[in-house]
Amino acid sequence: MADDVTEPKIRIRNLYKIFGEDPAAALAQVQAGASKAELLETSNHVLGLRDINLDIPAHGLQVIMGLSGSGKSTLIRHFNRLIDPTAGEILVDGEDVMAMNDTALRDLRRFKMSMVFQKFGLLPHRTVQQNVEYGVHIQGLSDDEAQRRAARWIDRVGLAGFEQHYPGQLSGGMQQRVGLARALATDADILLMDEAFSALDPLIRTDMQTVLLDLQAELQKTIVFITHDLDEALRIGDSIAILRDGEVVQAGDPQAIIMDPADAYITDFIKDINRAKVIRIRSIMVPGPGGGQGAPVRTSQTIEEILGVLHDSPDGVCPVIDKAGKTVGTISMNAVIGALESRKTAEVARYS
Amino acid sequence: MDFLTEFPSLGRRDLSALRQAIDGAFRNFTRAYGEGIEAFFDPLLRFMIWFERLLIHAPWPVVIAVLAGLAWLGSRSWKITAGTVAAFLAIGWLGMWENTMSTLAIISVATFLCIAIGIPIGILMARYNRAQTLITPVLDVMQTIPSFVYLIPVVMLLGIGKVPGLLAVCIYALPPIVRLTNLGIRLVDTEVLEAATAFGASTREKLWGVQIPLALPNIFAGVNQTIMMALSMVVIASMIGVQGLGVPVLRAISNQYLALGLMNGLAIVALAIIFDRVSQTYGKRLQSYKDQGHG
Numbered sequence: 001m002a003d004d005v006t007e008p009k010i011r012i013r014n015l016y017k018i019f020g021e022d023p024a025a026a027l028a029q030v031q032a033g034a035s036k037a038e039l040l041e042t043s044n045h046v047l048g049l050r051d052i053n054l055d056i057p058a059h060g061l062q063v064i065m066g067l068s069g070s071g072k073s074t075l076i077r078h079f080n081r082l083i084d085p086t087a088g089e090i091l092v093d094g095e096d097v098m099a100m101n102d103t104a105l106r107d108l109r110r111f112k113m114s115m116v117f118q119k120f121g122l123l124p125h126r127t128v129q130q131n132v133e134y135g136v137h138i139q140g141l142s143d144d145e146a147q148r149r150a151a152r153w154i155d156r157v158g159l160a161g162f163e164q165h166y167p168g169q170l171s172g173g174m175q176q177r178v179g180l181a182r183a184l185a186t187d188a189d190i191l192l193m194d195e196a197f198s199a200l201d202p203l204i205r206t207d208m209q210t211v212l213l214d215l216q217a218e219l220q221k222t223i224v225f226i227t228h229d230l231d232e233a234l235r236i237g238d239s240i241a242i243l244r245d246g247e248v249v250q251a252g253d254p255q256a257i258i259m260d261p262a263d264a265y266i267t268d269f270i271k272d273i274n275r276a277k278v279i280r281i282r283s284i285m286v287p288g289p290g291g292g293q294g295a296p297v298r299t300s301q302t303i304e305e306i307l308g309v310l311h312d313s314p315d316g317v318c319p320v321i322d323k324a325g326k327t328v329g330t331i332s333m334n335a336v337i338g339a340l341e342s343r344k345t346a347e348v349a350r351y352s
Numbered sequence: 353m354d355f356l357t358e359f360p361s362l363g364r365r366d367l368s369a370l371r372q373a374i375d376g377a378f379r380n381f382t383r384a385y386g387e388g389i390e391a392f393f394d395p396l397l398r399f400m401i402w403f404e405r406l407l408i409h410a411p412w413p414v415v416i417a418v419l420a421g422l423a424w425l426g427s428r429s430w431k432i433t434a435g436t437v438a439a440f441l442a443i444g445w446l447g448m449w450e451n452t453m454s455t456l457a458i459i460s461v462a463t464f465l466c467i468a469i470g471i472p473i474g475i476l477m478a479r480y481n482r483a484q485t486l487i488t489p490v491l492d493v494m495q496t497i498p499s500f501v502y503l504i505p506v507v508m509l510l511g512i513g514k515v516p517g518l519l520a521v522c523i524y525a526l527p528p529i530v531r532l533t534n535l536g537i538r539l540v541d542t543e544v545l546e547a548a549t550a551f552g553a554s555t556r557e558k559l560w561g562v563q564i565p566l567a568l569p570n571i572f573a574g575v576n577q578t579i580m581m582a583l584s585m586v587v588i589a590s591m592i593g594v595q596g597l598g599v600p601v602l603r604a605i606s607n608q609y610l611a612l613g614l615m616n617g618l619a620i621v622a623l624a625i626i627f628d629r630v631s632q633t634y635g636k637r638l639q640s641y642k643d644q645g646h647g
Contacts, residue, residue, distance in 0.1 A: 110552030121547030135551040166641040
């Protein structure tokens with residue numbers, strides 16, 4: 001998959017969205033540097049998104065995170081053009097989505113992208129089976145094929161036996177499983193998930209995250225996942241983009257965001273997370289030939305997982321090995337304490 | 353001072369000239385196109401005569417059996433079906449069978465016509481805001497203008513008989529089905545509709561697969577209202593030559609026959625209640641998927 005590195009699955013370039021009567025005029029104002037508040041004040045337009053640039057690689061799970069009003073749900077609706085941008089480019093597999101006519105756009109939605117919604121968006125007058133078949137029918141495939149696929153995905157998301165139930169008879173978690181099965185049944189390689197688990201109870205939410213991660217390990221789709229929940233973002237995201245007032249404040253590896261927050265907003269955002277559970281050894285180790293008297297730990301482990309081992313090491317240092325078992329550096333008790341403490345000490349830890 | 357105490361009106365002579373001009377223009381229109389319009393409605397007239405004769409001349413047990421069957425299909429309720437049979441037996445026993453059949457015929461045709469015209473208009477209004485702004489005031493006029501006012505041009509144009517009666521009934525009974533179709537489609541959950549769009553459904557697929565099915569309960573409430581309003585026009589329609597329960601009611605009014613008026617009036621009420629209960633329970637069954645609890 002070497003070509004995926006050079007060619008992102010979805011590429012967003014200089015995307016702007018302004019809501020109001022005359023977005024084009026307001027766009028000039030925004031590009032000249034007007035802030036969201038100024039724009040609202042002077043011309044009564046709402047700035048939805050400002051200069052979004054995002055490359056989403058194939059087979060990855062990209063999380064877009066932000067609080068309500070940050071523009072995350074607006075952004076995801078641009079990917080399949082449920083919302084049209086005021087300016088900017090959207091490329092999917094190198095194809096310009098903005099240049100598509102109605103037919104091409106419908107085909108994009110039918111075959112390339114499917115979507116899961118916060119409030120499920122199921123058809124209340126159709127059974128679970130019929131709901132899951134929906135996208136396949138829209139694709140124009142035969143009833144047999146639709147039934148076959150629906151049966152497979154209903155089973156896969158753990159709803160076997162509920163085929164003939166109506167959505168109103170199911171709990172929220174089960175309804176979202178239907179939503180997920182419906183999206184997967186179309187065999188699209190891009191999955192858009194708009195706060196898909198936000199309406200669910202915490203326990204069910206964790207449950208659904210596990211379902212999603214298991215499916216993703218097997219299916220290797222390109223997933224764009226919108227959430228306002230940092231724990232969720234850190235748990236499932238291969239990459240996270242944090243949105244605030246319609247702008248991307250920081251994007252990249254979740255570890256980098258925790259270890260090196262771009263500004264006070266993000267620092268504030270991540271201050272309540274349990275760092276021991278999230279920070280991985282690779283983010284805080286000192287690269288090198290190895291050393292230390294403790295037992296080796298792995299790069300992918302979290303601080304919490306290695307605390308015991310590290311504590312048992314006579315000199316407070318353990319060698320770090322990678323997936324292949326090769327020693328790639330060391331981790332010290334000082335580095336761990338530094339990483340747990342705050343963002344600044346992370347730098348200190350690197351050189352200790 | 354005159355200006356303040358007397359309204360600056362057009363003046364008697366000008367006003368009567370204006371009215372004569374309008375009357376004359378419409379009369380000319382009638383002379384020129386009346387026959388053409390009558391010819392246009394001829395197939396409808398033939399159908400109505402055929403249908404009325406069918407109901408009147410068919411053996412009464414067969415008619416009652418068919419009506420009971422329809423009531424059962426609609427409501428799936430023994431109570432409503434039994435009530436229907438009892439009501440029609442009473443109507444026949446009290447000598448109102450023929451008039452009731454005539455009324456039933458015109459109401460059925462009027463309802464069918466209103467559905468056939470009203471639902472497409474409602475869909476159009478839901479689709480285009482512009483259509484809604486244009487059509488809503490027309491519906492307001494249709495519902496509030498005194499029926500006698502539009503009876504005049506209808507009678508001038510088509511004379512007295514079944515077709516003008518049918519038109520009068522339809523003008524009055526059409527608005528609810530249009531309004532409720534429009535409302536029903538507009539009330540469809542936007543997220544469900546967005547989901548359909550996100551999966552690539554075309555406008556037509558969204559209309560037939562999502563909007564209409566989810567609007568059906570409202571559309572059905574519209575059908576119910578349309579039937580009720582058509583029934584309420586029976587007496588007025590009888591003034592322009594429509595046979596049915598309205599005729600004896602009209603005679604009762606002019607001759608002060610209390611019992612005659614009451615019996616025929618109650619027969620109309622009985623028809624109304626039967627139509628209402630059957631169509632309402634049917635509408636409820638349409639949305640049975642809502643009533644089932646968590647399984």
